[in-house]
Amino acid sequence: xxxxxxxxxxxxxxxxxxxxxxxxxxxxxxxxxxxxxxxxxxxxxxxxxxxxxxxxxxxxxxxxxxxxxxxxxxxxxxxxxxxxxxxxxxxxxxxxxxxxxxxxxxxxxxxxxxxxxxxxxxxxxxxxxxxxxxxxxxxxxxxxxxxxxxxxxxxxxxxxxxxxxxxxxxxxxxxxxxxxxxxxxxxxxxxxxxxxxxxxxxxxxxxxxxxxxxxxxxxxxxxxxxxxxxxxxxxxxxxxxxxxxxxxxxxxxxxxxxxxxxxxxxxxxxxxxxxxxxxxxxxxxxxxxxxxxxxxxxxxxxxxxxxxxxxxxxxxxxxxxxxxxxxxxxxxxxxxxxxxxxxxxxxxxxxxxxxxxxxxxxxxxxxxxxxxxxxxxxxxxxxxxxxxxxxxxxxxxxxxxxxxxxxxxxxxxxxxxxxxxxxxxxxxxxxxxxxxxxxxxxxxxxxxxxxxxxxxxxxxxxxxxxxxxxxxxxxxxxxxxxxx
Amino acid sequence: xxxxxxxxxxxxxxxxxxxxxxxxxxxxxxxxxxxxxxxxxxxxxxxxxxxxxxxxxxxxxxxxxxxxxxxxxxxxxxxxxxxxxxxxxxxxxxxxxxxxxxxxxxxxxxxxxxxxxxxxxxxxxxxxxxxxxxxxxxxxxxxxxxxxxxxxxxxxxxxxxxxxxxxxxxxxxxxxxxxxxxxxxxxxxxxxxxxxxxxxxxxxx
Numbered sequence: 001x002x003x004x005x006x007x008x009x010x011x012x013x014x015x016x017x018x019x020x021x022x023x024x025x026x027x028x029x030x031x032x033x034x035x036x037x038x039x040x041x042x043x044x045x046x047x048x049x050x051x052x053x054x055x056x057x058x059x060x061x062x063x064x065x066x067x068x069x070x071x072x073x074x075x076x077x078x079x080x081x082x083x084x085x086x087x088x089x090x091x092x093x094x095x096x097x098x099x100x101x102x103x104x105x106x107x108x109x110x111x112x113x114x115x116x117x118x119x120x121x122x123x124x125x126x127x128x129x130x131x132x133x134x135x136x137x138x139x140x141x142x143x144x145x146x147x148x149x150x151x152x153x154x155x156x157x158x159x160x161x162x163x164x165x166x167x168x169x170x171x172x173x174x175x176x177x178x179x180x181x182x183x184x185x186x187x188x189x190x191x192x193x194x195x196x197x198x199x200x201x202x203x204x205x206x207x208x209x210x211x212x213x214x215x216x217x218x219x220x221x222x223x224x225x226x227x228x229x230x231x232x233x234x235x236x237x238x239x240x241x242x243x244x245x246x247x248x249x250x251x252x253x254x255x256x257x258x259x260x261x262x263x264x265x266x267x268x269x270x271x272x273x274x275x276x277x278x279x280x281x282x283x284x285x286x287x288x289x290x291x292x293x294x295x296x297x298x299x300x301x302x303x304x305x306x307x308x309x310x311x312x313x314x315x316x317x318x319x320x321x322x323x324x325x326x327x328x329x330x331x332x333x334x335x336x337x338x339x340x341x342x343x344x345x346x347x348x349x350x351x352x353x354x355x356x357x358x359x360x361x362x363x364x365x366x367x368x369x370x371x372x373x374x375x376x377x378x379x380x381x382x383x384x385x386x387x388x389x390x391x392x393x394x395x396x397x398x399x400x401x402x403x404x405x406x407x408x409x410x411x412x413x414x415x416x417x418x419x420x421x422x423x424x425x426x427x428x429x430x431x432x433x434x435x436x437x438x439x440x441x442x443x444x445x446x447x448x449x450x451x452x453x454x455x456x457x458x459x460x461x462x463x464x465x466x467x468x469x470x471x472x473x474x475x476x477x478x479x480x481x482x483x484x
Numbered sequence: 485x486x487x488x489x490x491x492x493x494x495x496x497x498x499x500x501x502x503x504x505x506x507x508x509x510x511x512x513x514x515x516x517x518x519x520x521x522x523x524x525x526x527x528x529x530x531x532x533x534x535x536x537x538x539x540x541x542x543x544x545x546x547x548x549x550x551x552x553x554x555x556x557x558x559x560x561x562x563x564x565x566x567x568x569x570x571x572x573x574x575x576x577x578x579x580x581x582x583x584x585x586x587x588x589x590x591x592x593x594x595x596x597x598x599x600x601x602x603x604x605x606x607x608x609x610x611x612x613x614x615x616x617x618x619x620x621x622x623x624x625x626x627x628x629x630x631x632x633x634x635x636x637x638x639x640x641x642x643x644x645x646x647x648x649x650x651x652x653x654x655x656x657x658x659x660x661x662x663x664x665x666x667x668x669x670x671x672x673x674x675x676x677x678x679x680x681x682x683x684x685x686x687x688x689x
Binding site for chain 1: 541544590679
């Protein structure tokens with residue numbers, strides 16, 4: 001019913017109402033008829049009994065059984081009367097109808113005056129009186145088939161009326177619903193085509209001046225408003241699109257300029273570092289020659305200066321090498337493959353054998369997954385982080401380095417390297433991964449400040465992130481993530 | 485009864501009637517005689533009861549006439565006057581009429597029975613039964629009753645047929661009535677059609 005169309009609902013309501021009223025009317029009518037018919041039956045049969053009792057008084061008074069039987073035989077005109085008889089004033093059976101019936105079928109003695117309904121029969125006893133003298137009793141038994149026939153007829157009539165009413169009600173409902181439904185259906189059709197075609201210029205046709213007309217007007221007004229807003233929205237949209245395109249163009253321009261600048265900067269730093277190497281090699285070479293030639297000439301102070309120059313030259317050379325590597329990495333292609341990290345980490349640890357010689361470092365390496373990435377670059381990440389850990393735990397009594405994966409990486413693997421070394425001030429945590437950014441003095445812990453910048457660059461090229469936690473004197477944890 | 489018959493069957497094939505058999509025959513004959521007398525007595529008794537029953541029935545009919553016949557108001561001397569049933573001559577009813585009437589009322593009047601030995605004793609009455617013993621004086625009787633609203637009742641046959649309003653007659657052993665409606669009407673009596681239905685209607689001859 002919920003899914004039925006309004007038309008069906010409307011017809012159902014009309015027909016349901018009319019049929020219910022009809023059924024109720026019929027029920028009341030039949031009930032009333034039943035009561036009145038029964039009353040009429042009782043009245044008719046009582047009247048008849050009175051008549052017969054009156055007519056048979058003389059027959060009883062003068063013991064004329066033949067006449068009594070003749071009087072009773074008139075009853076044969078009424079097919080509903082099953083049996084009748086007369087008792088004399090002593091209660092003996094005096095005459096009976098039908099005469100062929102055995103006398104045992106009649107009540108042996110007359111019952112009390114009055115009537116009753118008994119198993120589909122009407123039974124009546126009526127006293128026969130003449131001048132108030134009791135002469136006998138009249139007994140009458142009638143079947144109720146008259147009543148039954150009557151109600152069969154009524155049922156048939158009711159059936160015909162109901163059937164006719166269904167047809168008429170359906171026809172009328174079908175006609176009447178058009179006046180109510182047409183405006184609704186027209187409105188619904190318009191609404192549907194508006195929502196399907198997104199054409200807000202459509203208007204519903206007004207068919208009546210009632211609430212539906214009001215609804216149609218409101219709907220049309222609403223459509224008008226929507227149309228207006230739609231138009232202004234479209235205008236705004238166009239403007240926004242224009243602005244967007246403009247913005248994009250400008251971003252592209254800037255990005256291009258930025259890329260150009262970056263490329264220039266990189267090639268500049270590459271050529272600078274490359275070009276810087278040649279004079280530095282000269283410095284280094286001539287310093288060696290100078291050392292050989294003038295070793296005897298130079299006093300202790302002179303040797304000290306010479307050594308300082310030598311060290312600075314070597315430091316500079318390393319700086320230039322690292323810079324070259326960093327700039328080279330920005331340009332090299334990423335060669336992705338499946339990398340087995342456990343072996344890779346172990347190899348990195350082994351590579352550090354020279355630095356860890358003579359130190360009692362506790363390594364705790366947890367199980368590591370396989371990841372997709374460039375094995376050479378990832379190895380650089382690990383090498384950097386592990387060598388840092390080894391470097392900054394120098395001077396600790398019981399150095400300890402833990403390597404592992406956080407258990408609940410959300411869509412990514414989060415690796416960590418924890419050490420109990422020098423640590424750092426969290427205030428500078430952002431600067432850790434910058435180029436040439438150093439939190440320690442070079443005479444405290446050597447280094448160029450390129451390593452972590454490299455780590456960040458490699459990890460971000462793999463689509464991951466890098467960050468760190470630490471406390472001065474209480475160790476540090478370096479994290480990096482790789483997508484799963 | 486079974487025993488003597490079986491002994492007879494034994495005796496006959498021998499072709500000789502023994503002394504015992506003779507005794508049995510005598511007993512049988514006497515039994516038949518006794519039964520015959522008994523039957524005769526029963527018939528006589530039945531006749532007697534029939535006679536009394538007939539009298540009872542007639543008494544009842546007399547009483548019933550009071551209900552099915554209407555008398556003119558002038559037949560009663562005062563509003564609460566008694567309703568009189570008279571019997572003229574030899575009374576065939578005995579106590580049965582008195583029993584029947586008892587203390588009954590008809591149309592709010594008490595019913596009384598009066599017996600008249602002969603014509604001279606007659607007082608105004610509403611129903612008069614004329615006994616067959618009065619057949620000889622019928623002319624005088626009807627002379628006296630002329631103009632009076634008295635329902636005359638008698639047995640059928642003979643001179644009674646002339647003026648008696650209601651006559652009893654037996655048809656196939658059943659008591660029936662013959663009514664002279666003309667005579668009754670002349671006496672300003674209205675006989676109920678219900679009563680007429682029960683009777684054979686005749687005319688004054």
